[in-house]
Amino acid sequence: MYPLNNSARDYLLKAARSTIEAYLRSGVRSVPDPPSARELLQKRGAFVTLYLRRRLRGCVGYAWPLTPLYRAVPECAVSAAVEDHRFRPLHLKDLPEIQIELSVLSGLDRVGGASDILVGTHGLLVSQEARRGLLLPKVAVEHGWTSEQFLEQTCLKAGLSLQAWKNGAAVERFTATVFREE
Numbered sequence: 001m002y003p004l005n006n007s008a009r010d011y012l013l014k015a016a017r018s019t020i021e022a023y024l025r026s027g028v029r030s031v032p033d034p035p036s037a038r039e040l041l042q043k044r045g046a047f048v049t050l051y052l053r054r055r056l057r058g059c060v061g062y063a064w065p066l067t068p069l070y071r072a073v074p075e076c077a078v079s080a081a082v083e084d085h086r087f088r089p090l091h092l093k094d095l096p097e098i099q100i101e102l103s104v105l106s107g108l109d110r111v112g113g114a115s116d117i118l119v120g121t122h123g124l125l126v127s128q129e130a131r132r133g134l135l136l137p138k139v140a141v142e143h144g145w146t147s148e149q150f151l152e153q154t155c156l157k158a159g160l161s162l163q164a165w166k167n168g169a170a171v172e173r174f175t176a177t178v179f180r181e182e
Helices: 006-026 067-082 092-097 135-141 147-157
Strands: 045-051 055-062 098-105 123-128 129-136 170-174 176-180
Touching: 006 067, 006 092, 006 098, 045 067, 055 067, 055 098, 067 170, 092 098, 098 135, 123 147, 135 147, 135 176, 147 170
Parallel strands: none
Antiparallel strands: 045 055, 045 098, 098 176, 123 129, 123 170
């Protein structure tokens, strides 16, 4: 994986904002032209988190590297703005007060237990049958969780029992490069 330099980060933040604005104005999801920077062409998992007046307003993303970053980020940005079922759809008048944060994910690694998780460094994906739950690395820090509590809460997000990570659920960890608008 190629690291994201400042130019690539700026590109992704601007693409997220401009795609949200274009969608709110026209109702059409635009697809950006492919950039030449190879780090933007790589397929990586990515999440877009929106804050309105410093409060969570939407968060949508891909855990798996399904599409190149230059496409994944704008797609997730629009989804975070209008499809996160926890919030009402964003309106154009809200856009000036929105702050965009991006989390670009590493690959996923299997976890054997709580001792394999570094709170603040790793995010988690727990899955069992058709249920999945994902929490970004910052969530455990924000709540002051231990690695075991982080595992339990990720199970809960997946709709599983708190102890599912001990009883057959697949647990994977990842790291994230996180950056946001100033």
